[in-house]
Amino acid sequence: SSPSSSSSSAPYNGTQQRLPGAIIIGVRKGGTRALLEMLSLHPDVEVAKAEVHYFNVEEHYRRGLSWYRSQMPFTLPSQLTVEKTPGYFCAPLVPARVWDMNPAVRLLLIVRDPAERVVSDYTQVLHNRLTRHKPYQPLEELLLQKGRINPKYKALQRSLYYQHLSRWLEVFPRDQIHVVDGDALIRDPFPELKKAERFLQLPPKINPSNFYYNTTKGFYCMLTAGHDKCLDDSKGRPHAPLSTQAFKKLCHYFRKPNKLFFEIVGRSFSWC
Ligand code: A3P
Numbered sequence: 408s409s410p411s412s413s414s415s416s417a418p419y420n421g422t423q424q425r426l427p428g429a430i431i432i433g434v435r436k437g438g439t440r441a442l443l444e445m446l447s448l449h450p451d452v453e454v455a456k457a458e459v460h461y462f463n464v465e466e467h468y469r470r471g472l473s474w475y476r477s478q479m480p481f482t483l484p485s486q487l488t489v490e491k492t493p494g495y496f497c498a499p500l501v502p503a504r505v506w507d508m509n510p511a512v513r514l515l516l517i518v519r520d521p522a523e524r525v526v527s528d529y530t531q532v533l534h535n536r537l538t539r540h541k542p543y544q545p546l547e548e549l550l551l552q553k554g555r556i557n558p559k560y561k562a563l564q565r566s567l568y569y570q571h572l573s574r575w576l577e578v579f580p581r582d583q584i585h586v587v588d589g590d591a592l593i594r595d596p597f598p599e600l601k602k603a604e605r606f607l608q609l610p611p612k613i614n615p616s617n618f619y620y621n622t623t624k625g626f627y628c629m630l631t632a633g634h635d636k637c638l639d640d641s642k643g644r645p646h647a648p649l650s651t652q653a654f655k656k657l658c659h660y661f662r663k664p665n666k667l668f669f670e671i672v673g674r675s676f677s678w679c
Contacts, residue, residue, distance in 0.1 A: 422481035426472065427455070427488045429513040429607055430505065432575070433496025435565060436527040437517040438589035440642055443491045445592075445600050448617050448631055451609055453480040455490040462505055463498040472508065487607060497564075497571050502578040513607060514579060519589035520678040521566035521665065522657040523646075525550070528562040530647045547653050556660045566661065569668035576671065586672050596627050654679075 431439050447454045461467045461475045479488050495501045496516065505512060519527075529546045536543040549560050556563070564570075575584060585606040592599045597615045604613055621628040621637055628637035649657075658679040669675040 422483055424476050424479045425482055425488050426476055426509065427479065427490045427512065428509075429487060429489045429515060430495065431489065431491035431493075431515045431517065432501075432505075433493040433516060433571075434518055434524065434568065435493035435496070436524050436531060437493070437519045438587075438592050439491045439493045439517055440638055441592060441596070442515065442517050442587055442589075442599075442603070443489065444636070444638065445596055445613070445618075445629060446489055446603060446607075448600075448629060449604065449609055449612050451485060451612070452487050452489055452607075453482045455479055455488070458492045458494075459490050460492050460494060462501040462508075463492065463494045468504065475508075487609065496575075499574060502575045506578050512583075514575070514584045515587060515603060515606075516572070516575075516584055517587040517589045517592065518568055518668075518676070520676070521568065521661045522654060522679050523590075524566050525562045525657060526646045526649055526654075528565060530644065531641070532562070533647055534641070534644070546647050546649050550649075550653060550657065556656055563657075563660075567664050569664055569671055572668065572671055581671075581673075586674075588676060590676070590678075593626065 431443055433439065443454050446452050455478055457478075459467075459475065459478045461478070467474065479490065482488055495505070505514075518524075526546065529549070533543050533546075550557060550563065558564075572584075585603060587599050587603060596618050597613070600613045601611070604611055617630055618627045619630055619635070620626075624637050624643060626637065626643045628635055630636075661678070665676075665678055
């Protein structure tokens with residue numbers, strides 16, 4: 408939707424930069440980019456194109472809300488500003504900081520099978536290291552110590568959704584956090600977008616015709632006003648290899664934490 412995002416100070420007619428009314432807080436590799444881009448199909452939604460990292464990076468947070476606002480797109484008063492920073496979900500100080508900004512802000516959390524998410528997380532780090540010509544250990548070495556799951560591995564900890572969500576629920580009421588099923592969003596985005604639209608109290612404007620399955624990419628892409636848009640190659644890339652045995656251990660490891668997560672969100676997911 409237009410007018411488009413900019414951090415320049417020259418406003419478009421009648422528009423201003425406003426603090427977000429909704430934030431996609433994570434989870435990293437859950438499908439946060441897809442969710443943000445798909446929400447921006449809505450004419451009443453404007454999104455910050457880049458991740459803002461305001462609440463989780465001290466240097467940014469110290470700059471205060473005027474800096475945060477300057478990172479937002481120009482909007483009309485009727486439009487909703489949305490930003491996404493997946494790093495918010497796991498950062499301990501963030502929930503209280505977001506509450507201080509606006510206790511009525513609406514939060515979106517997109518989750519995905521936590522074992523798959525670990526592999527996706529590792530694949531992203533591996534890719535970043537290789538582009539900087541730095542070596543990286545195989546996933547199995549990070550994940551397992553003497554054949555057992557290493558609970559200190561950071562990517563593993565980021566998949567302990569109940570731990571992180573519990574911290575958010577110490578600050579925000581449950582009904583202010585909408586959980587999006589990232590695996591369902593991959594399979595068929597429209598139903599998940601409908602639910603998000605309803606949660607954000609937006610008039611129903613997103614249509615099934617906004618999405619088409621791109622067989623080359625192997626994912627859904629977006630269609631608006633005759634333009635089609637797929638996410639870039641870093642989204643939906645082949646995962647680093649992991650033995651079936653190690654993947655099974657990972658699934659087993661997540662069984663209990665997943666159960667706890669299902670209890671606090673009040674629904675279950677068909678994860679491994
Ligand atoms: P993979 O690259 O592991 O497949 P994030 O934007 O939070 O980093 O999430 C990236 C993930 O979004 C991708 O992980 C991919 O599976 C998922 N995704 C969901 N819908 C997508 C879409 N329509 N196109 C590409 N990736 C999508």
